[in-house]
Every structure is written in C-alpha cells, then in structure tokens.
Amino acid sequence: MGVVRDEMTTATATIDVRRADTRFHTRLPWLDSRHSFSFGHHRDAANTHHGLLLVNNDDVVRAGTGFDTHPHRDMEIVTWVLDGELEHKDSVGNKGVIYPGLAQRMSAGTGIWHSEMNPRGDADVHFVQMWVLPDTERVDPSYEQLDINAEIDRGGLVPVASGRGHDTAIAIRQRDAVLWGGRLRPGEQVSVPDARWVHLFVARGAAELAGAGRLYEGDAARLTAAGSARLVADAKRGAEVLIWETRR
Amino acid sequence: MSARPTVLVGTTEGLMRLGEHRPVELAGGRVTALAPAPDRRGWLALLGDRFLWAGEADGPWDQVASFDEGPPARCLVAAGDDVLVGTAEAHLLRVRDGRAEPVPGFEKTEGRDGWYTPWGGPPDTRSLSVGADGTIYANVHVGGIVRSSDAGETWEPTIDIDTDVHQVLAVNGSVLAPSAYGLATSADGGDSWDMVTDGLHATYLRAVAVAGDDVLVSASTGPGGERSAVYRRAGGQGPFERCQAGLPEWLSGNIDTGTLAAAGGRVVFAAPGGTLYASSDAGRTWETLAEGLPRVTAVALG
Numbered sequence: 128m129g130v131v132r133d134e135m136t137t138a139t140a141t142i143d144v145r146r147a148d149t150r151f152h153t154r155l156p157w158l159d160s161r162h163s164f165s166f167g168h169h170r171d172a173a174n175t176h177h178g179l180l181l182v183n184n185d186d187v188v189r190a191g192t193g194f195d196t197h198p199h200r201d202m203e204i205v206t207w208v209l210d211g212e213l214e215h216k217d218s219v220g221n222k223g224v225i226y227p228g229l230a231q232r233m234s235a236g237t238g239i240w241h242s243e244m245n246p247r248g249d250a251d252v253h254f255v256q257m258w259v260l261p262d263t264e265r266v267d268p269s270y271e272q273l274d275i276n277a278e279i280d281r282g283g284l285v286p287v288a289s290g291r292g293h294d295t296a297i298a299i300r301q302r303d304a305v306l307w308g309g310r311l312r313p314g315e316q317v318s319v320p321d322a323r324w325v326h327l328f329v330a331r332g333a334a335e336l337a338g339a340g341r342l343y344e345g346d347a348a349r350l351t352a353a354g355s356a357r358l359v360a361d362a363k364r365g366a367e368v369l370i371w372e373t374r375r
Numbered sequence: 376m377s378a379r380p381t382v383l384v385g386t387t388e389g390l391m392r393l394g395e396h397r398p399v400e401l402a403g404g405r406v407t408a409l410a411p412a413p414d415r416r417g418w419l420a421l422l423g424d425r426f427l428w429a430g431e432a433d434g435p436w437d438q439v440a441s442f443d444e445g446p447p448a449r450c451l452v453a454a455g456d457d458v459l460v461g462t463a464e465a466h467l468l469r470v471r472d473g474r475a476e477p478v479p480g481f482e483k484t485e486g487r488d489g490w491y492t493p494w495g496g497p498p499d500t501r502s503l504s505v506g507a508d509g510t511i512y513a514n515v516h517v518g519g520i521v522r523s524s525d526a527g528e529t530w531e532p533t534i535d536i537d538t539d540v541h542q543v544l545a546v547n548g549s550v551l552a553p554s555a556y557g558l559a560t561s562a563d564g565g566d567s568w569d570m571v572t573d574g575l576h577a578t579y580l581r582a583v584a585v586a587g588d589d590v591l592v593s594a595s596t597g598p599g600g601e602r603s604a605v606y607r608r609a610g611g612q613g614p615f616e617r618c619q620a621g622l623p624e625w626l627s628g629n630i631d632t633g634t635l636a637a638a639g640g641r642v643v644f645a646a647p648g649g650t651l652y653a654s655s656d657a658g659r660t661w662e663t664l665a666e667g668l669p670r671v672t673a674v675a676l677g
Contacts, residue, residue: 155539156555156579157597158493168491168536182495192579192597197494244599258495 140353142338147345150185157192161185163328163347177349178324178373179304182258185330185345187251188213193244199235203259203299205288205306206231206243207369209330211252217241221270225254228276230287230308232297234261239268255330255369261300262290271297275308284309284317284370303374310367311360318355322372325350327358332366335359382643382664383418384651385409385673390420390436392677393651393665401428401436408633409675413453418675421448427458427470440470445477450633452503454511459527461500465490465515469527480523481513484530490518502632506545510564514543520552522565533565541581542632549611553580553592553632558608558615574614575606581629582644585611586637586657591618593630593644600629605644607658621661622652638676645671 151162151169163183165175175181181202188194193213206213208227215223215231218240225231233241245252278285278295286293288306296305309317311334319325319336327336327348335341337357339348350356360366382393385406389399407421417431422438424447430436442448446463453459458470459478467481490498501516511523512533519536520543523529534540539555552559557572558580572578577596584591588610595603603626606615628647635644642654649668654661 153493155493155537160493167493167495168489170488189597191601192599194494195598197492197496199496248601 139351141349141351142336142353142356143349143351144339144342145347145349147343150345157189159187161345163326177326178322178371179260179301179375180257180324180326180371180373181260182256183326183328183347184256185253185328186256187253188243188245189251190245191248193252194242196240196242198238198240199233200238201261201264202235203261203288203301203304204233204235205257205259205297205299206233206254207257207287207308207330208252208254209367211245211250211254212247213252213254214244214246215241215270216244217268217270219268219270223270223272225272228279229272229274230297231272232270232288232299234266234269234300236261236264236266236268236300255328257306257369257371259299259301259304259371259373262302263300266300273297279308279310282310282312282315284320284368287369301373305372307370307372308368309370311358311365313360313365314362315360315365317358319350319358319370320372321355322374323352324371324373324375325353326371326373328369330367330369332364333361334366334368335361381677382651382653383409383673383675383677384645384665384668384671385420385675386669386671388669391668400430406672407448408450409673410451410458411453411675413456413458415453418677419451419453419458420673421451421460424448427451427460427475440473440475442468442475449499450502452505452511454505455509455526459503459511459513461503461513463499464497465500465518467500467513467527478527480527480529481521484521484532486521486532486536487518489536490515492517502542502544504543504545504550506550506564507548508564510545512543512545512550512565514540514552516541520550520565533561534559534568538568542583544583544585546585547588547611551583551585551590553583555579558583558590558592560611571608571615574608574616576602576604576617579629581631582633582635584635584637584642584644586640586642586654589657591635591637591642591644591658593635595629598629600627600647603627603629603646605630605635605652605658618654618658618661620659621654621663633673634671636674636676641676643674643676645674 286296
C-alpha cells in the first residue's frame with residue numbers, strides 16, 4: 128500500500144506481507160514448525176516481534192509425540208488447534224485436551240512447567256501457538272481453555288483471547304492485546320481491527336486483504352497504523368484467520 | 376534380594392539402594408543424576424539441582440559442594456580428580472576441593488549460538504562422559520556433542536547439532552550417542568559418525584548403556600514415548616534386537632537419559648511408572664526388580 132501519515136499515532140502506515148515460505152523452519156522427526164518470528168536458534172534481529180506478539184509458530188506434531196515437560200516464565204501463551212488434539216499438563220496441576228475451536232491460554236507468570244503432547248496415535252496435530260508479552264510480570268501462573276466453536280461458526284471475527292474483558296474470549300494478562308479469530312466462509316468479508324499493530328495470519332485457505340493483495344495459507348500481513356482494512360475470504364475455500372491487535 | 380548387586384536408584388523422593396535392604400537415603404531430595412566417583416570409589420549424586428553429594432560404596436553420603444547461584448545442575452561426571460557438572464542453559468562447572476567454578480572454555484565453544492530447544496527455551500548440558508584417553512564429551516540438548524582433549528580448556532563441536540542427541544557415552548574406544556535419528560556411533564572420537572537404525576521399530580533414542588561388548592538403547596516413536604522398548608546390539612555390531620524375554624511387549628513412555636545403566640553383564644533400567652527391570656545376561660532376559668517406585672530420575676549399578 129502507499130505510505131501515509133497517521134495523524135493519531137504519527138506512525139507510518141504500512142502493510143508488510145510475509146509469505147509462508149519465508150518463515151524460519153525447524154524440522155525434527157516428530158516436529159515440523161514454521162516460525163514467523165525469531166525463535167530458538169533462528170535469529171534475525173530485524174524480525175523479533177510485531178507489537179506485543181513475539182511468537183507465531185505454525186506447528187505439526189506427529190502422532191503420539193510432542194513437547195516434553197519444559198519451563199516458561201512471564202509470557203502469555205495462546206494455542207489454537209487447526210486439526211487433531213493436543214494434551215496439556217502443567218506443574219500447577221492443570222490438564223486439558225484442546226481441539227479445533229477450543230482456545231487455550233497459559234499465563235507463565237513466575238514460572239510454570241508444562242508438556243504438550245499429541246495424545247492420538249493415528250493422526251498429527253496441527254496448531255498455532257502464539258506468545259504475547261504480559262502487562263504484569265511475576266503473576267501466579269494460570270491456565271484457561273474455552274470452547275468458542277458456537278461463536279466462531281456464526282461467522283465474522285470473534286475475540287479468542289483478550290486482555291480487554293471480552294466475555295466470549297479466554298482472558299490474557301495483557302490489556303493492550305486481543306486475538307481475533309475467524310472461520311470465514313467463501314467470499315465472506317470482514318474488517319480487520321484498527322490498531323497500532325495488527326498481525327494477520329492466514330492459518331487455512333486464502334483471502335484478499337485490501338492494500339496488500341492475496342494472502343495464502345501460512346502467509347501473514349503485519350499492519351502498522353494501517354486503519355481498518357477489508358479482508359475477503361477466498362471465493363471457493365474460505366479462510367481461517369488469526370488476527371492480533373496490539374496497542375503497544 | 377540380599378544376594379543381588381546393589382542398584383542405586385535416584386528418584387524424586389530420594390536415593391534408594393536396592394539389594395541391601397537400605398531405606399531411602401538422602402530422603403526428601405530429588406536426585407537429578409548419578410555417576411561413579413573419581414577413581415570409581417563410591418558414587419556421586421546431584422541432589423535438588425543444587426548440591427553435589429558423595430557416598431562410599433557402603434558408607435554414608437556427605438555433601439561435597441553446592442551450586443547456590445546460576446542455573447540448576449543437570450548432569451555430572453568424574454574427570455580425573457575433579458567433577459564436571461553440566462547445568463541448564465548449557466553451562467559447565469568444575470568442582471575441585473569442594474568449590475564449583477565455571478569452565479570458561481565451554482562458553483567459547485564454536486557453534487554455541489546455534490544451540491536451542493524446540494520449545495524456544497535455553498538448552499541444557501544434558502550428559503557428560505570421559506573417554507579412556509581423557510577426552511571429555513559434553514552433550515547439549517539441543518546442541519550436539521562437543522569435546523575437549525585438554526581437560527576442558529578448549530572445546531570443539533563434533534556431530535551435527537540437529538541430530539538431536541540425548542546422551543553421550545564414551546566406552547570401549549567408541550563414542551555412542553542416542554539421538555532422534557537412531558544411535559550415532561563414532562570410532563574416531565567424534566571426528567566422524569555413523570547412524571545405526573537397523574532392527575529398531577522407531578528411531579527416537581534417549582538412553583544408551585554398554586554391557587560388556589553389547590550395546591543397549593531405549594527407543595520410541597518420539598518425545599511422547601508411545602511404543603517404547605529396549606534394544607540390544609550384540610557385540611556392538613549388526614542390527615539391534617528388541618529385548619523381550621521378561622519385559623512387556625511395549626513400554627509406555629520413554630526410558631530416559633540416565634535411567635538405563637550397565638556394569639559387566641548386568642543391566643538395569645527404569646520404566647515410566649516406577650518399575651525397575653534388571654538383567655544379568657546383558658539384556659537377553661529380564662526380571663522385574665521393583666515396582667511402584669517414585670519417579671525414577673537416574674539409575675546406577677554398584
């Protein structure tokens with residue numbers, strides 16, 4: 128899109144499209160992971176975050192495997208399953224199996240150990256895991272999961288994880304961030320949230336973003352003070368999208 | 376039980392000596408790792424990630440060092456008169472005369488900035504081993520294996536980091552490394568590696584031990600450890616054969632690094648769920664040694 132000046136923020140309005148095949152890639156016998164931002168040993172000082180979003184990992188974990196118990200601290204971690212099931216266990220005693228349409232949040236706070244396993248022996252699990260900085264550090268670790276299938280199946284964008292008190296979303300400890308999800312039907316149009324920083328990830332299908340063009344599965348658009356752009360789902364396949372708006 | 380050799384079992388609730396009717400020692404502490412003491416006189420134990428204890432074969436245990444600051448300890452090995460301790464965040468300490476000091480050369484290892492974990496956290500120094508020629512091998516997860524041939528002054532990488540090595544064991548002139556892709560073996564101290572997978576039902580390996588000339592490994596389909604098994608490679612040659620006599624058809628959960636040990640023809644391993652299996656014929660046949668133990672974190676044969 129053309130560069131314009133946003134009078135409210137004095138930021139330069141931009142839409143930066145990142146194609147799926149330009150993401151970092153970690154490949155192990157049990158894991159295939161695509162990273163939108165620097166992660167682990169994949170480091171690019173110019174690609175560490177967009178707004179408050181630090182991690183957007185597109186993971187496929189093979190049947191019966193997963194991430195063994197490992198620690199986190201001071202991070203809001205949101206997981207959204209696209210296919211299959213993912214079993215969570217943590218050191219605070221929480222257990223849960225998440226599946227498509229059931230959003231999960233783990234607030235690592237002062238420190239938590241957890242495992243994430245594919246409990247099925249016959250199918251991979253495909254999920255997106257996103258990390259957002261919390262607005263308060265060293266809080267007690269906590270966990271929440273919420274089935275929002277009914278809301279998201281009505282169409283449009285619905286809040287999946289929110290630090291701003293949306294009733295139908297899991298709550299995150301970041302007042303300046305909201306994750307919106309949409310299972311957009313073929314041809315469906317929505318308005319991308321208007322925020323200082325917006326990260327639009329096409330998890331499945333394809334869509335046309337005004338000012339940026341066509342986005343395919345695994346593509347992302349990083350909007351900076353870009354206003355409320357129109358998004359139109361592919362006329363045949365529709366699109367499943369995950370959109371973070373952050374105000375810092 | 377009294378006629379059996381002593382089996383040291385480190386658990387989340389203390390240390391047990393099976394075979395001597397000993398109660399739990401170091402009670403209340405989580406044992407992180409076990410290793411033979413310098414000169415193989417007695418044993419070393421990492422307790423609660425912060426303390427190094429030593430015990431004679433039949434004597435009491437005494438604390439010999441503590442690591443009050445820095446990342447928690449993960450593994451250890453005797454190296455000459457010293458003890459090397461690997462820690463979280465991939466560091467290495469040298470314990471000498473009761474004092475723990477960082478090993479500066481380890482921090483300068485080539486390729487260190489490429490070490491990682493799949494979940495985005497810092498890597499661990501996961502296992503250590505010393506060869507008969509004094510070469511020290513350190514396994515970083517995930518960071519491959521680095522070695523030092525000058526008592527830890529300098530270190531160099533060996534195997535490809537992405538092999539995802541879970542343990543290193545230098546024995547009988549070979550270096551053995553169970554990995555996500557099978558058993559990596561080196562006959563030249565880590566200069567070159569071969570990957571052995573023949574006979575395995577799956578290539579995700581966490582633990583290795585050597586009983587005489589026979590190599591034993593644990594294998595599963597991945598980190599979740601479904602359909603896990605122990606395999607034996609007779610004479611360290613040819614394909615692996617699954618150990619079955621006296622064992623369940625499949626074990627559920629990985630037999631982890633440090634929980635498979637051998638001495639002479641004797642072998643012991645801990646299966647998830649607190650069951651201990653033992654063999655006195657290098658893994659040909661097995662018997663259940665103990666059940667219902669707290670979570671086992673390390674085993675050793677005395």
